Amino acid sequence: DTKGMKIALSNNYAGNSWRQAMLKSWEKVTKKAVADGIVAQVDTFTTAKNDVTEQAAQIQNLILQGYNAIVINSASPDALNGAIKQACDAKIIVVSFDGIVKEPCAYRIAVNFKQMGADEVEYLAKAHPEGGNTLEIRGLAGVFVDDEISAGIHEAVAKYPQFKIVGSVHGNWAQEVAQKEVAGILPSLPADVKFVVTQGGDGYGAAQAFKAGNRPTPQIIMGNRQDELQWWKEQKDANKYETMSVSIAPGVSTLAFWVAQMILDGKKVPQDLTVPFLRIDQAGLEDSLKTTEKGGVANTEYTAEDAAKVAGGK
Amino acid sequence: MMPEQMIRWARWARSEPWIWSWLATLGVWLATIAFTQGRGSGEVLTAALVFATFTVIVGLGQMMVVTLGPGNVDLSIPGTIALAGCAAMKLTDSENPLLLVGILAALGIGVAVGMFNYGLIRLLRIPPIIATLSTSFIVQSAAIAYGRGIRIKPAPMLADFATARILGVPVLAMVVALGSIVIGIALARSRFGRSVLAIGQNMRAARLAGIAVDRTRFATYVLSAVLASICGVVLSGFSGGAALDMGDEYLLASIAVVVIGGTSVAGGKANVPGIWGAALFMYLLVTMLNTFGASPGIRLIMTGVIIIGVILVAGGEEQ
Amino acid sequence: MCLAAFPAISLTGATKSFGAVRALERVDLVVAPGECLGLVGHNGAGKSTLMHVLAGTLAADAGELRVGATLLGRGYSPAVAYRYGIRCVFQELSLCPNLSVAENTRIFHGALKGFGWKAKARALIGAKLDEIFPGHGIAPDDEVADLSIGKRQMAEIACAFTVTDTPLRLVILDEPTSSLDASTAQQLLTFLRTEVAKGTSAILISHLLKEILKTSDRIVVMKDGKAVDARPAAQFTRDTLVAAMGTVGEHGKAEAAPGAKRSALRASQPVVIRAKPHTGGGQELLVHRGEVVGLAGLAGHGQTRMLLQLFDGGRLADTTVSEPVAFIAGDRQTDGVFPLWSIARNISIGSFATLLSGGLLNIQKEDALAQSWRDKIGIRTPDIGNPILSLSGGNQQKALFARALASLARIVLMDDPMRGVDVGTKQEVYELIRAEAEAGRTFVWYTTELDELAYCDHTYVFRNGAIVAGLGQAEATEERVLASSFHEDSAA
Amino acid sequence: MIGLTAVSNPKLLRSILPALSLALVLGAIFIKLPTAMSYFGLNLLLQYAVPIALATVAQMFVITVNDLDLSMGAYVGLVACIGATLLHDNPPLGVLALAACLAAYAVMGAAVQLRGLPSIVLTLGMSFVWSGFAVLLLSTPGGHAPDWLHNLMALPVPVVPFPIVAAAVIACVVELGLMRSSFGVILRGAGGNSKAVARAGWSLLAAKVAMFTLAGVFGMLAGLSLLGLTGAGDAHIADRYTLYSIAGVILGGGEFVGGRVSPAGAVLGALTLALANSFLNFLHISPDWQIGAQGAILILVLALRALIGAMERRP
Numbered sequence A: 001d002t003k004g005m006k007i008a009l010s011n012n013y014a015g016n017s018w019r020q021a022m023l024k025s026w027e028k029v030t031k032k033a034v035a036d037g038i039v040a041q042v043d044t045f046t047t048a049k050n051d052v053t054e055q056a057a058q059i060q061n062l063i064l065q066g067y068n069a070i071v072i073n074s075a076s077p078d079a080l081n082g083a084i085k086q087a088c089d090a091k092i093i094v095v096s097f098d099g100i101v102k103e104p105c106a107y108r109i110a111v112n113f114k115q116m117g118a119d120e121v122e123y124l125a126k127a128h129p130e131g132g133n134t135l136e137i138r139g140l141a142g143v144f145v146d147d148e149i150s151a152g153i154h155e156a157v158a159k160y161p162q163f164k165i166v167g168s169v170h171g172n173w174a175q176e177v178a179q180k181e182v183a184g185i186l187p188s189l190p191a192d193v194k195f196v197v198t199q200g201g202d203g204y205g206a207a208q209a210f211k212a213g214n215r216p217t218p219q220i221i222m223g224n225r226q227d228e229l230q231w232w233k234e235q236k237d238a239n240k241y242e243t244m245s246v247s248i249a250p251g252v253s254t255l256a257f258w259v260a261q262m263i264l265d266g267k268k269v270p271q272d273l274t275v276p277f278l279r280i281d282q283a284g285l286e287d288s289l290k291t292t293e294k295g296g297v298a299n300t301e302y303t304a305e306d307a308a309k310v311a312g313g314k
Numbered sequence B: 001m002m003p004e005q006m007i008r009w010a011r012w013a014r015s016e017p018w019i020w021s022w023l024a025t026l027g028v029w030l031a032t033i034a035f036t037q038g039r040g041s042g043e044v045l046t047a048a049l050v051f052a053t054f055t056v057i058v059g060l061g062q063m064m065v066v067t068l069g070p071g072n073v074d075l076s077i078p079g080t081i082a083l084a085g086c087a088a089m090k091l092t093d094s095e096n097p098l099l100l101v102g103i104l105a106a107l108g109i110g111v112a113v114g115m116f117n118y119g120l121i122r123l124l125r126i127p128p129i130i131a132t133l134s135t136s137f138i139v140q141s142a143a144i145a146y147g148r149g150i151r152i153k154p155a156p157m158l159a160d161f162a163t164a165r166i167l168g169v170p171v172l173a174m175v176v177a178l179g180s181i182v183i184g185i186a187l188a189r190s191r192f193g194r195s196v197l198a199i200g201q202n203m204r205a206a207r208l209a210g211i212a213v214d215r216t217r218f219a220t221y222v223l224s225a226v227l228a229s230i231c232g233v234v235l236s237g238f239s240g241g242a243a244l245d246m247g248d249e250y251l252l253a254s255i256a257v258v259v260i261g262g263t264s265v266a267g268g269k270a271n272v273p274g275i276w277g278a279a280l281f282m283y284l285l286v287t288m289l290n291t292f293g294a295s296p297g298i299r300l301i302m303t304g305v306i307i308i309g310v311i312l313v314a315g316g317e318e319q
Numbered sequence C: 001m002c003l004a005a006f007p008a009i010s011l012t013g014a015t016k017s018f019g020a021v022r023a024l025e026r027v028d029l030v031v032a033p034g035e036c037l038g039l040v041g042h043n044g045a046g047k048s049t050l051m052h053v054l055a056g057t058l059a060a061d062a063g064e065l066r067v068g069a070t071l072l073g074r075g076y077s078p079a080v081a082y083r084y085g086i087r088c089v090f091q092e093l094s095l096c097p098n099l100s101v102a103e104n105t106r107i108f109h110g111a112l113k114g115f116g117w118k119a120k121a122r123a124l125i126g127a128k129l130d131e132i133f134p135g136h137g138i139a140p141d142d143e144v145a146d147l148s149i150g151k152r153q154m155a156e157i158a159c160a161f162t163v164t165d166t167p168l169r170l171v172i173l174d175e176p177t178s179s180l181d182a183s184t185a186q187q188l189l190t191f192l193r194t195e196v197a198k199g200t201s202a203i204l205i206s207h208l209l210k211e212i213l214k215t216s217d218r219i220v221v222m223k224d225g226k227a228v229d230a231r232p233a234a235q236f237t238r239d240t241l242v243a244a245m246g247t248v249g250e251h252g253k254a255e256a257a258p259g260a261k262r263s264a265l266r267a268s269q270p271v272v273i274r275a276k277p278h279t280g281g282g283q284e285l286l287v288h289r290g291e292v293v294g295l296a297g298l299a300g301h302g303q304t305r306m307l308l309q310l311f312d313g314g315r316l317a318d319t320t321v322s323e324p325v326a327f328i329a330g331d332r333q334t335d336g337v338f339p340l341w342s343i344a345r346n347i348s349i350g351s352f353a354t355l356l357s358g359g360l361l362n363i364q365k366e367d368a369l370a371q372s373w374r375d376k377i378g379i380r381t382p383d384i385g386n387p388i389l390s391l392s393g394g395n396q397q398k399a400l401f402a403r404a405l406a407s408l409a410r411i412v413l414m415d416d417p418m419r420g421v422d423v424g425t426k427q428e429v430y431e432l433i434r435a436e437a438e439a440g441r442t443f444v445w446y447t448t449e450l451d452e453l454a455y456c457d458h459t460y461v462f463r464n465g466a467i468v469a470g471l472g473q474a475e476a477t478e479e480r481v482l483a484s485s486f487h488e489d490s491a492a
Numbered sequence D: 001m002i003g004l005t006a007v008s009n010p011k012l013l014r015s016i017l018p019a020l021s022l023a024l025v026l027g028a029i030f031i032k033l034p035t036a037m038s039y040f041g042l043n044l045l046l047q048y049a050v051p052i053a054l055a056t057v058a059q060m061f062v063i064t065v066n067d068l069d070l071s072m073g074a075y076v077g078l079v080a081c082i083g084a085t086l087l088h089d090n091p092p093l094g095v096l097a098l099a100a101c102l103a104a105y106a107v108m109g110a111a112v113q114l115r116g117l118p119s120i121v122l123t124l125g126m127s128f129v130w131s132g133f134a135v136l137l138l139s140t141p142g143g144h145a146p147d148w149l150h151n152l153m154a155l156p157v158p159v160v161p162f163p164i165v166a167a168a169v170i171a172c173v174v175e176l177g178l179m180r181s182s183f184g185v186i187l188r189g190a191g192g193n194s195k196a197v198a199r200a201g202w203s204l205l206a207a208k209v210a211m212f213t214l215a216g217v218f219g220m221l222a223g224l225s226l227l228g229l230t231g232a233g234d235a236h237i238a239d240r241y242t243l244y245s246i247a248g249v250i251l252g253g254g255e256f257v258g259g260r261v262s263p264a265g266a267v268l269g270a271l272t273l274a275l276a277n278s279f280l281n282f283l284h285i286s287p288d289w290q291i292g293a294q295g296a297i298l299i300l301v302l303a304l305r306a307l308i309g310a311m312e313r314r315p
């Protein structure tokens, strides 16, 4: 029974649309859970600028405030270990998602980012067995998600050597930066760049850079942002453009919430859970576009039953 | 006579500090196209022109502030870019008729931020570095609370303007070049420009020469913030919407182009062509390192070493 | 007096130039052990520069320095000077304002270190202060920034006389009494005599001639970077000393003297300035249109502040300045020139309103204005586009004159503007001022050169921030002005 | 009574202002969250303030000689990365790398004094260099803190929580070294009136190099202590320390020019800043406005200083 319990969200960054969608989902689901009397109180905490020290101090503040569980999207997989351990020692359940933590006492709701990178290449290999020149847009240097996705892409490319990565830039998961970096490297690339593999939040920027550089539009893997899907739809209607879109659903925060609630309720949950990423294919484009908020991110929110399924599935 | 010519040239280069950033731009560009064996030599310049434009817009404002003399700097530029961009996109709501409202709101935000900055500096005597930083926190919060990270498409007119080209040359770059010329002329020939330069050289002497020191400093901080808000609007137009983090990279960039472009951190000496040279150089440097496939670590180290190298040259010159 | 074979210190042929300014020209100076040497001379005569050379803080361009029998060569520095027991109380404050008095003593003495240094420093400076200035009211732990200027001066003087590891040989006091009141100054001079009697040598610089005459054994007079006279103190009287110091302009005063027409200005022209010094009080400053009014008195007695008060006149309640003003700084480097700019720009900054066409400054007009003033005032440069710093100091000063005179200002405030200006140039400027005054411009002129008062229609003498005398053109003789300026003579 | 004398004596008021602000914030926290008033609570509240306090002291050394270090955060991050990699895997090499960092700081000081380089630009450039090396060492977060470091930071001190002991020790050591020792006087004097110090025969170059090197040492301690707390390194672990350290010095009663600083004040300022952040957490301010609230607090305290400064100037 978790009626009297308090859960906190410790979030390390709020400055992009994915995070804002994540916070919105969290707010919506947890408010309802409180109203339904499932838990007593849920609060949200966000640090200013993706700062490790600040988040560590924040976690300690949450320990002090007597939360029963902390759900965390972390600034660093390792550097918060000290604070997480203290939380566990204080008998607090810690559930991490998206930016997961490596501290063994915490629960992880992980997305197989490596798999995500590999899937992008698999999809391209299936659609275009002949392969071709590929541009890679990476995320923020020095962050492990970036490393994981990139590693997945490179492993898959090794399997399909007909795909050749001719350039690689860091787009910082931001449209403006991706656009700028792609525009810079594009002139030095061969004329026939056929594919762009991405990490999310950078597809639209890449498309614009190709357009500005008077290059034929390559097949760009999208990252579930509404503006990306919109662009894709326009291309599809105009010239049967085909691609796929893949990203982690912001609503995974709600899954983390339900998992935390289950654990508090005394259910047995494995320490490491995996959620599938949210993938949109050519066929599902229209439906996804319809359900995605203008300017937002394609999303799924989870229910307690979903959580039970994910936790029990393994 | 060869040596005589060289001496003349050297003297000229010394008196025109912008020459170094343009030479560096040339060097980096040559290195890049040498690596690609000439492929894309023209396009890379066009791309550089497009993206340097945004840095130039904020760089010009930062240049005016830095020219006011030691200690003057505007750290609130990123926050202002984000808030102005978000506000303009949200108010415009992708509708051409509302564009004017959005732009006016953005400009209003710029004016307000500038006034707030100078109020902290003058009335509360908070050092500019901390005053503008505190402002940037507040402005950033406002951007988050107001924008909520929703990416609204710019009005088509704005987007067209921001991405339009005439004979392959970006229209925006032409407009900003025009603006740079205006600022250059203002520096050389307007009361405001001369006042800024005089204050930066010697504030006491400026006061005794009858210059309205307070009014000029106030106007300069407002100008910087307004340019940042303009950057926020056109950047949103260019990249298909405003994002909360779109100003972040312009904090260091604005300061770096000012320093590399030959503007003196000791104040009193501004250089408009240098801002362009430095902005192009910074962009082409990243492009070069991307082309070479340099790792992020090497990239950072190179950037730092170059900034220090440039002030070593410039510092030696002043003694 | 001591009969040692060698002097305490001897300097021969000291020469020092700052750019075009010849601060010292082949000066010889000898101080015997146990001698108190008085050093006098007009402002800018080179006294302080000479002391800096002795203290090792400035390297002379030429000259030999001997301490006792030892010739000190190239490596002479403050640290070496300290080792030889040479101490200097500089004219401008040399204490760290962020430190306490005891801590400043520590800066002075490298030997004050290790455990308990602070107690030692406190005791040392406390005892010396008690010895020199009984009833001084300074605690060793007081932060210097919190002390009044007089107390800072006392602390610095006492510090110079403290002894740790090296005995005192020579103590240099550069205008030590300028910020002390009469009784404290007397305490210092009394102490100085007892210290000298113990065999320490001293050099005393002061503009208060009575002090010098009373305290020193021998007096050296400096003028324009040269030592022009040196005699035992007993052979000087106040008058002969003033005569030795005096710098009578080569062109004489006759041509400067205004006619009766000008002295009538006071009666005929309206008052354009009416102000009472914020700092002191005393008389009111009254200036009529077209007058040249002099501010006189010893340096640092509130004249500059008066000028600043007039400059801000419009914003101050108790100050009436009824016409637009311009300011000509004497301290060019900190108050005047814009070092990165050309001569033309330095001139035109004062005349913006007249040079605009279509909202922008007209460069042709700017150049024409600068050209015309170059010719009018004789700025010696081939090209007014040259940087201002390419000019000699006197010519830079002319550019500042041009800035003010070219402007629309009807009142010109001048803050001792002839510093570093050579004699010929001065004559040109005097004539220019006269001509402008005839044309109806008003001048308020702070000067440290008594001769220049001859060009003034009326003179106000400042002491301790107050106006203590207002003298008509005929009354402003050197004697009258000195008498009003010098504290000791004020009753006379 | 005491309040009255303090108000009538601005100088005293200013010197106790850092302690006053800290007491205020701490009091507010205790009211909001009484459980914080315990060994365990204080430990949690203040643990991460220790490295910030060290970085603030490092910044204070630089500010004492009228310079500013904009690379402090990046430097602390680099030290943490060195600690988590080289120092853990190959201690001699790690020590060598740390020594090289100190040497770089000494060279920075010499460059500022000899070439008259503006420290702001020099350290801005260095911040890129530090970050670059950190990313080269740890391209993705990880590594391990050496055990001794980890154990040191978790030192169970009886009665008084470790962070308070550590802060007190830091404040005392620096207070003794800079404010009480005979050489500290010279270093502060160099910031107050460098001409006077040179006239007394001291080398300004040595003073500048000493101060920058000290900044390097304390920045290093900040990086290592932070690593001891986190257990693993990350190139961006301390990016915000630059700002924290500058603000901490100013909050602690230091001034940008004039050599007027206070080590105890700087430590208190750092603690205040860290606690103010916690307090904002306890207030449950909307996450959107949490950064803005930080800016507002900064302005508030600095405005207080301006007010006291005006009171001091009036008499």
Ligand SMILES: Nc1ncnc2c1ncn2[C@@H]1O[C@H](COP(=O)(O)OP(=O)(O)OP(=O)(O)O)[C@@H](O)[C@H]1O
Residues within 6 Å of the ligand: C018, C021, C022, C023, C041, C042, C043, C044, C045, C046, C047, C048, C049, C050, C091, C299, C419, C420
């Ligand atoms: N650092 C300097 N740079 C340039 N000129 C200098 C410098 N120091 C002194 N001078 C010039 O050298 C000359 C002698 O100055 P000095 O200070 O020795 O005069 P002084 O006799 O001490 O005058 P006072 O009685 O006003 O103190 C002056 O013309 C002064 O302007």
Ligand SMILES: Nc1ncnc2c1ncn2[C@@H]1O[C@H](COP(=O)(O)OP(=O)(O)OP(=O)(O)O)[C@@H](O)[C@H]1O
Residues within 6 Å of the ligand: B204, B208, C298, C299, C300, C301, C302, C303, C304, C305, C306, C308, C335
């Ligand atoms: N140009 C200026 N602008 C602002 N403040 C000034 C200026 N000149 C002087 N002051 C201030 O006015 C005060 C007095 O100046 P100063 O030391 O020159 O003494 P003074 O007694 O007015 O004049 P003088 O030494 O010329 O006889 C000082 O506090 C100084 O800082």
Ligand SMILES: [Mg+2]
Residues within 6 Å of the ligand: C047, C048, C049, C091, C174
């Ligand atoms: Mg002198």
Ligand SMILES: [Mg+2]
Residues within 6 Å of the ligand: C300, C304
């Ligand atoms: Mg003066």
